[in-house]
Amino acid sequence: MISDLFTKTVLIGILASGIRLATPYLYAAIGEAFGQRSGVLNLGVEGQMLLGAFAAFYVAFSTENLWLGMLAAVIVGAAMGLAMAFVSINLQAVQGISGIGFYLFGLGMSDLLFHTLLGTVETVSGFAPIHIPVLSDIPALGEIFFSQNILVYGAFALVPIAWFVLNKTTLGLKIRAVGENPQAADSLGVSVSRVRYLTVTLGGSLSGIAGASLSIALLNVFQQNMTSGLGFIAVALVYFGGWRPLGILLGALLFSMVNSLQLWVQVLGIPVPSDVAVMMPYVLTILALVVAVQRVRSPSALTKPFQREG
Amino acid sequence: MRALSKLSVSQVMDALLPVLAVLAALVVGAIMLLALGANPVEAYGALLEGAFGSKNAVAETAVKAVPLLLVGLGICIAFRGNVINIGGEGQMIVGAILATLVGLSAPNWPGWVVIPLAMLAGFVGGAIWGAIAGLLKAYFRVNEILSTVMMNAIAVQVMNYLLRGPMIDPAQLELASKIPQTARLAEAFRLPRLAPTRLHLGAAIAVVLAILVYVLLWRTTLGYRIRAVGQNPDASRYGGVNVPQYVVMALLLSGAFSGLAGATQVYGLNYRMITDGSATGFTGSAGFNGIVAALFGQLHPIGTIPASFLFGALLVGANKLQRVMQVPSALITTLNGLVVVFVVSSEIWRRRRQRQRMTATMVKAEQEPSLSLESGADS
Numbered sequence: 001m002i003s004d005l006f007t008k009t010v011l012i013g014i015l016a017s018g019i020r021l022a023t024p025y026l027y028a029a030i031g032e033a034f035g036q037r038s039g040v041l042n043l044g045v046e047g048q049m050l051l052g053a054f055a056a057f058y059v060a061f062s063t064e065n066l067w068l069g070m071l072a073a074v075i076v077g078a079a080m081g082l083a084m085a086f087v088s089i090n091l092q093a094v095q096g097i098s099g100i101g102f103y104l105f106g107l108g109m110s111d112l113l114f115h116t117l118l119g120t121v122e123t124v125s126g127f128a129p130i131h132i133p134v135l136s137d138i139p140a141l142g143e144i145f146f147s148q149n150i151l152v153y154g155a156f157a158l159v160p161i162a163w164f165v166l167n168k169t170t171l172g173l174k175i176r177a178v179g180e181n182p183q184a185a186d187s188l189g190v191s192v193s194r195v196r197y198l199t200v201t202l203g204g205s206l207s208g209i210a211g212a213s214l215s216i217a218l219l220n221v222f223q224q225n226m227t228s229g230l231g232f233i234a235v236a237l238v239y240f241g242g243w244r245p246l247g248i249l250l251g252a253l254l255f256s257m258v259n260s261l262q263l264w265v266q267v268l269g270i271p272v273p274s275d276v277a278v279m280m281p282y283v284l285t286i287l288a289l290v291v292a293v294q295r296v297r298s299p300s301a302l303t304k305p306f307q308r309e310g
Numbered sequence: 311m312r313a314l315s316k317l318s319v320s321q322v323m324d325a326l327l328p329v330l331a332v333l334a335a336l337v338v339g340a341i342m343l344l345a346l347g348a349n350p351v352e353a354y355g356a357l358l359e360g361a362f363g364s365k366n367a368v369a370e371t372a373v374k375a376v377p378l379l380l381v382g383l384g385i386c387i388a389f390r391g392n393v394i395n396i397g398g399e400g401q402m403i404v405g406a407i408l409a410t411l412v413g414l415s416a417p418n419w420p421g422w423v424v425i426p427l428a429m430l431a432g433f434v435g436g437a438i439w440g441a442i443a444g445l446l447k448a449y450f451r452v453n454e455i456l457s458t459v460m461m462n463a464i465a466v467q468v469m470n471y472l473l474r475g476p477m478i479d480p481a482q483l484e485l486a487s488k489i490p491q492t493a494r495l496a497e498a499f500r501l502p503r504l505a506p507t508r509l510h511l512g513a514a515i516a517v518v519l520a521i522l523v524y525v526l527l528w529r530t531t532l533g534y535r536i537r538a539v540g541q542n543p544d545a546s547r548y549g550g551v552n553v554p555q556y557v558v559m560a561l562l563l564s565g566a567f568s569g570l571a572g573a574t575q576v577y578g579l580n581y582r583m584i585t586d587g588s589a590t591g592f593t594g595s596a597g598f599n600g601i602v603a604a605l606f607g608q609l610h611p612i613g614t615i616p617a618s619f620l621f622g623a624l625l626v627g628a629n630k631l632q633r634v635m636q637v638p639s640a641l642i643t644t645l646n647g648l649v650v651v652f653v654v655s656s657e658i659w660r661r662r663r664q665r666q667r668m669t670a671t672m673v674k675a676e677q678e679p680s681l682s683l684e685s686g687a688d689s
Contacts, residue, residue, distance in 0.1 A: 098650065102647065235455075278467050282467075289453070
């Protein structure tokens, strides 16, 4: 039975769905990384994802336009991000706790809207796979990498973009400065709060897209609490990835591959209790965190509200 | 004398802040109700009626408050120690599993032996689950927020596995349905109830423990050190306190109370464990809502008692709201989230007043120079 795992079709299947499953983690974790690099820990990612997933699904379902759905997810995510930014920056609320508040809000609100506006579980035909000419004809690799939907490509494209913005642009320099030493950044004329507003709002809209990637690209349904902890794992991936886009990519892939393997193990009927299989990615995350945090240091100003002295 | 009266006014304001935060959340809730096409006055009326309308309703509110209070007590300890325990859900589940195992493995023992043993097992189960996150934080620098969230997910799967496999009710094994639940506990093991309501002994246990947690935090060295480490770990370290040890202690104790909450749910209400595959199916989100209650109670164990009762009322009232006015009970989760956001946001005014008080004392002290000011300052 175990040998079933090692046939070519199954291996390709595991890898292809692993790539696909990394999508929501990448959007959410890269977005969260921007916030954290500037010093704001947003724990409400899960709530933003849920509301984004619902907004995308509902708009796509009622207008039959997937891109309008995406737009809705971006707007809703950004609005949640703005609220988080206001609470953390202007009101200086304890970030670990306010984030839980936003999580509960998103959890309840998406459920409430689902009951009121939809009532039952519906489906949409989400983003279809795009076969990239030539590349998708490469045996095995084509199927794994080049026959995915547009949001999957977008998620992977986001990694180098985020790397470039953080490391090679003035904006990135400002973000890092604000996260490491806000006093110094402030004395050099960088507006700490403006930078943080920007990153947290950006993070919110990316979380919204992460939710949309579930509801109108990967699963094509909306269900109550459909993210089931995914947003929290995305926050963990930021730590795991050492606040660097490439590290996050590795973490997301590791996590989604294990998840994909776990799903295929169940599909093939290999006698591992499904509960134990489902548990594995979480155990792995904890172990990965233990290894990862020994290597890198978190942004110095993370979770610390900024206040001018005097 | 004047300073004294000023102080108490600002202290009254401090105590009022969470109330204002809840009122603000209720106002937002009223707007949402309007948007849903429901009359907010009628809706809140139904909610109140559902929570307090009869003796039985009040008892149900108290029943819902029990796990909130127990989890909330743990949250008071953790947050005072500046560790954020989001793992109440998982700790409740593990506590309930261990407690249930006790009852199932000794079905013929007398109740007065098994019940305390089971409560202890719940306490220990939650403590273990919390302590894992504590050890990871103290010795491996793993953020406790993340580890406790992961531990929640792991606990759910452990529960699902046990209830489908090793711990499944033998009667279910014969049936095709195979409902994932344990056998029923012996009748002698049920926590006494205030008939005809479902209000069980757990409520009294929780209130007594609230007082004990107050004593623990403010009248014992252990509690003092947990709080000191929470307020200023560096100063505590210089003072010779073993900081990591108290970080572990804070999470261990915090988990223990959640574990006990899980145990009382089994022995006071359901008399067995049953899973629908999710954590909420067993906990009713008490692991999260306990955080809300503790925050509302200003992280004070005694304040958490009325706070839990209030949020228990919201939960019970929400059911009525759903039945009578077809307003989805998810509204309450939404409002709970807003309460958390508003309460932590309103802290800024408290901190501001605290600073004013401090500057006032400093100014006074500067006018009458004393030795105490000269020492200390340098670092």
